Amino acid sequence: MKEKLDAIKQKALEKLSQVTDLDGLNEIRVEFLGKKGELTAVLKSMKDVSPEDRPKVGQFVNDARVAIEEKMDEIKKTFEAKALENKLKSEVIDVTLPGKDPEVGHRHPNTIALSEVEKIFIGMGYEVIEGPEVEYDYFNFEALNIPANHPAKDEQDTFYISKDILLRTQTSSCQARVMMDKKPPIRVISPGRVYRSDEVDATHSPCFHQIEGLVIDKNITFADLKGTLAEFAKALFGEDTKVKFRPHHFPFTEPSAECDVSCFKCGGKGCRFCKGSGWIEILGCGMVHPRVLEMRDIDPKEYTGFAFGLGLERIALLKYEIDDMRLMYENDTRFLKQF
Ligand code: DAH
Secondary structure, three states: OHHHHHHHHHHHHHHHHHOOOHHHHHHHHHHHHOOOOHHHHHHHHHHHOOOOOHHHHHHHHHHHHHHHHHHHHHHHHHHHHHHHHHHHHHOOOOOOOOOOOOOOOOOOHHHHHHHHHHHHHHHOOOEEOOOOOEEEHHHHOHHHOOOOOOHHHOOOOOOEOOOOEEEOOOOOHHHHHHHHHOOOOEEEEEEEEEEOOOOOOOOOOOEEEEEEEEEEEOOOOHHHHHHHHHHHHHHHHOOOOOEEEEEEEEOOEEEEEEEEEEOOOOOOOOOOOOOOOOEEEEEEEEEEOHHHHHHOOOOOOOOEEEEEEEEHHHHHHHHOOOOOOOHHHHOOHHHHOOO
16 A cells, blocks of 8 residues: 555656646646545545554555645745746836826917916006907997997908897907996906907908907006007017007097007018018007097096007917918917927
8 A cells, every 4th residue: 555655656746846837736636636536546445444554554645645735835836936926027117218208288379478468467467357258239339439330340240149249359348348347447458259250361260369458547648558568568579679659540449559569570670570561560559438438437537548459369470470370270289289
């Protein structure tokens, strides 16, 4: 019996010395220690052994089983260590590899230009307010002294929602609203979208942005308007920038003017950028029309004011030397990434 057991043990250890993986190890376990395994078969035959020999034989069987199991455990441990080592190797992080830049969004040139303009006027003590884009005809036209038969009211220029409601064509619509909400002194700018039924081209869009400015107080004169806009132009386009005012007409201001800035590209000598004139038109402005004040119960003998309105896209296109306004609305990341 002892020889038989030694042979089984030897055979098992021999097989174990050649095993290469956990599957193989399991097969050997089944072959020798499983229900139908060789060693188990010996154990089952114990009943045929005489009672006096049983303890001894039992001891042999046990020794053989322990020897095989110990070897198996030892091999299993080396396999597991190897597997762990491989896993760690495959998961190793090369900290010297160059990092991947996270994709970061960019501010739209309009947004950048708007925050610059806002910063300048906030610095001068202005408050930033907003008005509705869907507006009453009244605030967009009538309250601004624009007569009912004015060409701008034409359906060809204005998007009407109903007879009395429209998409505002100018941020000037905020003027009357501010004068209802606040008592003078008033010093506000109001940026936002405006709508006109224009065909899309390099300089037009049916939806664009304006920034309105309105100041009402005692003793406000055209000199205040000029001084304010001169400071604004310097802050936005550079210290050397000059401003020029040309007489113009707007129904809600009297007198009215258009304001040009000296070309910041050529300094006023004339270049392709300013179409040779040395000047670039940037906004409309004027002294608030007495009728506009009266309609809001502000006495024009006591209070005067000035207003101005500028196109935000125009500022952004000028500042960043963009020559086609359509780029501003296409959201092409190749364009936006440059800002
Ligand atoms: N609302 C005018 C426009 O859209 C711009 C403008 C001109 C605004 C003169 C003003 C102003 O406040 O005083 O063309």
